[in-house]
Amino acid sequence: MDIWTLLNIKMDIRTGEYYQQHKDEACPNIAIANESLTVWIDEEKQSCFDKQMLCNKVFARTGKVEKDKSTWTCKDFWKEREIIPKAAMEYIHWEALKKALANSPQGTQRWILKHSTGQCGVGQMLQRWKYQEHSLCPRCGEQDKTTKHVIQCQAVDA
Ligand SMILES: [Zn+2]
Numbered sequence: 001m002d003i004w005t006l007l008n009i010k011m012d013i014r015t016g017e018y019y020q021q022h023k024d025e026a027c028p029n030i031a032i033a034n035e036s037l038t039v040w041i042d043e044e045k046q047s048c049f050d051k052q053m054l055c056n057k058v059f060a061r062t063g064k065v066e067k068d069k070s071t072w073t074c075k076d077f078w079k080e081r082e083i084i085p086k087a088a089m090e091y092i093h094w095e096a097l098k099k100a101l102a103n104s105p106q107g108t109q110r111w112i113l114k115h116s117t118g119q120c121g122v123g124q125m126l127q128r129w130k131y132q133e134h135s136l137c138p139r140c141g142e143q144d145k146t147t148k149h150v151i152q153c154q155a156v157d158a
Helices: 003-022 051-059 074-081 094-102 106-117 123-128 148-152
Strands: 039-041 044-046
Touching: none
Parallel strands: none
Antiparallel strands: 039 044
């Protein structure tokens, strides 16, 4: 092994030791230059995640305030955003969806999450991210507002 390989191994070992020593300490919320995505909970930017706290925030919020979306559960948010009738929410088999997602390959999980949240390279998002100046579908030329268009596009090659 050359010197670079040995140094790399040494640094990996030290990184692991450092992580083990400090893994339970809270991380400060430090601004990162040129960061393109931030996660905020209750007006505090998150620089690391306490998985249990995040899970509680997502699934078990208490004290919901109707006009304050930051107090809503994810289900409340998606019901409002996708205009899902309250009665229909009761017929969605959330546990089956959870199990199916957990049993899907990691790439499929990522694709489903990106498409269901709309956070992927469709026309509107590419325009918003300033990768292009329009939101037109590359196949049919229509306005490509959401990921739904990817599924509903009428172009022959879609
Ligand atoms: Zn199209």
